[in-house]
Amino acid sequence: MHELALNLQRMGHEPHVFTHDYRPFKPYSDDFPYHVHRLKGAIYLKSAHISLGPGSLLEANRIFKKIGFDITHIHSIYSPLAIAIANLSRGIRDVPVVATNHSLFSWRLSTIPIAYMLRYFLKRVDAFVAVSRRVAEDTRRLLNINGHPLYIVPNAVDPSFWRPPEAEERARARRMLGIPEDRFTVLAVGRFTKRKRIHVVPRIVAEAAKRAAKRLHVVIVGDGPLAELVKDEARKYSNYIDVKVLGFVERPQLREIYWATDVAIVPARLEAFSITALEAMACGVPVIGFKESGVSDVVADGITGFLVESDEEASARITEITLNSDLHARLSHNAPAHVASHFSWEKVARSILEIYRATIDAASGSDKRYLLYRLWRWIRG
Known part of the structure; x- marks a missing residue:
């Protein structure tokens, strides 16, 4: 995410990163050249990297309202915070959502209920990205994707840093x-x-x-x-x-x-x-x-x-x-x-930007599910 944010910034865009308030790692040195929003949750599970709560979502909603984002890109379909932000983005702020799946699902009898939960909570995502063909196949099976685009865009590295030695x-x-x-x-x-x-x-x-x-x-x-x-x-x-x-x-x-x-x-x-x-x-x-x-x-x-x-x-x-x-x-x-x-960031970042543009164009004026809420929000100003 750090390198994606840097490359989006170099291309003239303004990335904001939402992340957990990782309490064991304080004090933070957030000297990043882009905006980082650390959301402190009432529920904190260090072993599972979970930090979530009503306060963190209220803060995220305040930031969404203040900034006026064009698109939201979550980088896990398994993270409770990422799923919550996706639903806040699409369901409340009417900002389209792209979700990248970086992982393979652990298919066991005991995880089948989790698969159905993911299908339900990710149904407002506009487009999905998988980092490989193997992950794309797994994502289709897991989420039963129907009517939503699924792109394959690999991860990337910076060849100017990762280079052969003298x-x-x-x-x-x-x-x-x-x-x-x-x-x-x-x-x-x-x-x-x-x-x-x-x-x-x-x-x-x-x-x-x-x-x-x-x-x-x-x-x-x-x-x-x-x-x-x-x-x-x-x-x-x-x-x-x-x-x-x-x-x-x-x-x-x-x-x-x-x-x-x-x-x-x-x-x-x-x-x-x-x-x-x-x-x-x-x-x-x-x-x-x-x-x-x-x-x-x-x-x-x-x-x-x-x-x-x-x-x-x-x-x-x-x-x-x-x-x-x-x-x-x-x-x-x-x-x-x-x-x-x-697999250079120059190539991969441009592919992601194309997905952002296609997702924004497809979502523009097409979502009628939350008309009453948007009317209420407009009346409130």
Whole structure:
């Protein structure tokens, strides 16, 4: 959202960001070049990132009335705050709404009631955006979209920041991580949860090391409830691989980690898109991910990395890249250009603007559901 807001601003628009009042992170340093509105809710659940209440919605309504927005863009179809703002926007202020879905729904018998609730509370959204074909299919099934546009617009990165390293930058990054210059290194970045499957990375890379008959290095970045399992798996395969497990890192340090590595793996089968894959490829790091996931919209198979169907195939591809320096060089060379051509913010922001304009045009004068309320609001002035 930060980079989207920056790019909209550069294109001459005035973005406002509504977000939670994240109390544990106070005091805030909101020195953003755009407007940020932090809404404090009476209900606050830190573990679920929920902050909502009548007071926060009254404040949001006051801001809507004062500013006079042209369109509202929510960036989650699962966030109570985003859903509330969407209904306030369309139902009370008569401002059209675009909703981007960045995630895949967790389909279980126990979640079916949630699906019906989402269908009901999101029925006033004018247009939907999915970040990948996989997410678009899931969104259609989840919301039973009928009569509303559903666009596919990928996430984006800034290729001027996420870029391949110079030789000295790569050497310095490897020294920082203690990686020998001749050691082939595999990277995984993500939250340590069952769904992200980061804990399977040591086993996958260890199998590749056995096939290649070479000791490999692994760098894992992230944190989460399965942190101890990740570390246990790293120790289990220490005869074949050297694993360095890092916690959360800031963007500049993460870029140096990409610079220090040779290939990245996205092991999640239920990955909606993968910003990690974009960042890695922009930095000249080939990516291995699963065909069934949203990574298939990001990685050009055989050109910027490989799409696989199993952990065993992932191991085989790592082995192949490890042993074939020409293949690795070709994939590394292709990856940044692919990102710049298809996933730059310049390209993606313009696509989003086109959706805004189409949504505003389609909604103009077409919504008759709230005529009585709008008449009452007009009488009140």
